Amino acid sequence: MANALITGGAGFIGSHLVERLIKEGWTVGVLDNLSTGSWDNLDLAQGPSLIAKTWDVSVPWPTEKFDIKWDVVVHLASPASPIHYQRLSLETLRVNSRGTENAIEAALRDGARFVYGSTSETYGDPEVSPQPETYWGRVNPVGPRACYDESKRYGEALTMEYWRRTAIDARIIRFFNCYGPRMQLDDGRVVPNFIRQALLGEPLTVYGDGSQTRSFCYVSDTVEAIYRMMTGSKLAGHVINIGNPWEMTIREFAQAVSAAIEVPLQIEYRPLPQDDPTQRRPDIQKAEQLLGWRPVVDLPEGLIKTIRYFRSRVR
Ligand SMILES: NC(=O)c1ccc[n+]([C@@H]2O[C@H](COP(=O)([O-])OP(=O)(O)OC[C@H]3O[C@@H](n4cnc5c(N)ncnc54)[C@H](O)[C@@H]3O)[C@@H](O)[C@H]2O)c1
Incomplete structure (x- = not known):
């Protein structure tokens, strides 16, 4: 049991993570500007352990309003589907750059662990399959997806540089396609x-x-991986693919x-x-070795x- 701050916690993946943390007895703070999420997604997590605030994390945070010291900050806030990140292109660039910096600074202030939710899109249109974390990617820096791909790559660079230059325990997850209840019907995915x-x-x-090709990971498997990434020891400075290799x-x-x-x-x-x-297919050997994780929910289920x-x- 501990205190976790989740940015983007009213979104698809975030809301499932918040629900899981509350069930396990955590106190959870959520900052979300509701640009692609909804407080309805957190109906099942309501209670005194959930403190939710509507806030754009790309601008300096109301951290003092929480009156809580966080043990872990998980930065998931960002539009995730091409329709939304192209509609909100400048906001997407900001939330993965300024927003990531604000999230890291909040973690630093509290001596908290930091987990950055990145994406397999950092690999772009890859020349290797499956994609291991060591692959640098093939991304068009000025194309219509760049607002997402390149800002996530910047967010990763920022996370690693803070990890190198400060005492922060920072970790990066690269999510591959995740699916499940609470995706938006019309988000184009x-x-x-x-x-x-x-x-x-x-x-x-x-x-x-x-x-x-694509590979699809059910959301409870993704949440299990985030949970292990948040709570596991000796993971500072690691980048780990999370997805279903099928x-x-x-x-x-x-x-x-x-x-x-x-x-x-x-x-x-x-x-x-x-x-x-x-x-798109993740190489998940690193997740298996360091987190003891692999997906267990098959596609029909x-x-x-x-x-x-x-x-x-x-x-
Ligand atoms: N779902 C996937 O398949 C997938 C794949 C790769 C990466 N990811 C990453 O995982 C994270 C969550 O994705 P998701 O599918 O749950 O998306 P989502 O759109 O459902 O959730 C994102 C949440 O972030 C919030 N948000 C966006 N900008 C914000 C801002 N400036 N300030 C505060 N809140 C803001 C939205 O309102 C929403 O609630 C994202 O960072 C995304 O890039 C998801």
Whole structure:
């Protein structure tokens, strides 16, 4: 039991993490500006151990208002889906640069551990598969995804430099695609897109020819990994991939969603967006060795839980 401050805690991954921490007896602070999240996501976590504040973490923080000393700060605040981070491009650049610095400074003030939520998009459109943490990536620094990819890369550089130059215990997680309940129906990511379209009996939109690959990690597995990253010892200065190494093509994923919802597979092909990565698969050997972690929820099980959540929301 300890005190954790989670930025972006009203979002998809953040809300599941907050719920888990509260269940384990932690006191949890959340700072979120609700740009892509909602306090409704924290309905199940309400109680005296949750202190939630609406705040843009890219501007200096109201830390004094919490009146609590944090043991861990987890920085998850950032738009995560291409639709949102391109709509909020400048805000995305700020939250991963200034926002990350504010989060690190808050951790430093309290002598807290710092965990930065980065992304597999730091690898860009990779030339190697699976991607190990040692791969430097192939990113277009001026393309339409750069506001996200490059700001996350800057956030990582900042985290590592603070770790090198101060006493802070800082760690970086690179999340690969994570899915589950509380994703937004209309955030344009492939999981909610396909589920919404299949539930409405519409064709599933596939960009390109559908041969590009992705790997999908169920949110409870992701949260378990964050928990171990927050609480494990001797992880300072480490960057660790968190994702499911089970890689599939987007066409295969469309088949899996149609089968789970029991509708015939219909696909509508559209042009591939610029800089869309052709392959994404994490090398998770480091997570296995240092965190003793690997995903345990398989795709059919995760899809059933996710579809159950979306069914009541699709009209
Ligand atoms: N979900 C994934 O598959 C995935 C993959 C790679 C990386 N990530 C990273 O994990 C983190 C969480 O992603 P998610 O899928 O839960 O996204 P999300 O959009 O559901 O959650 C992000 C949260 O951050 C909040 N936020 C954004 N800007 C803010 C700001 N300036 N100040 C305060 N709050 C702010 C949003 O309101 C939202 O609640 C992000 O940093 C994202 O880049 C997620």
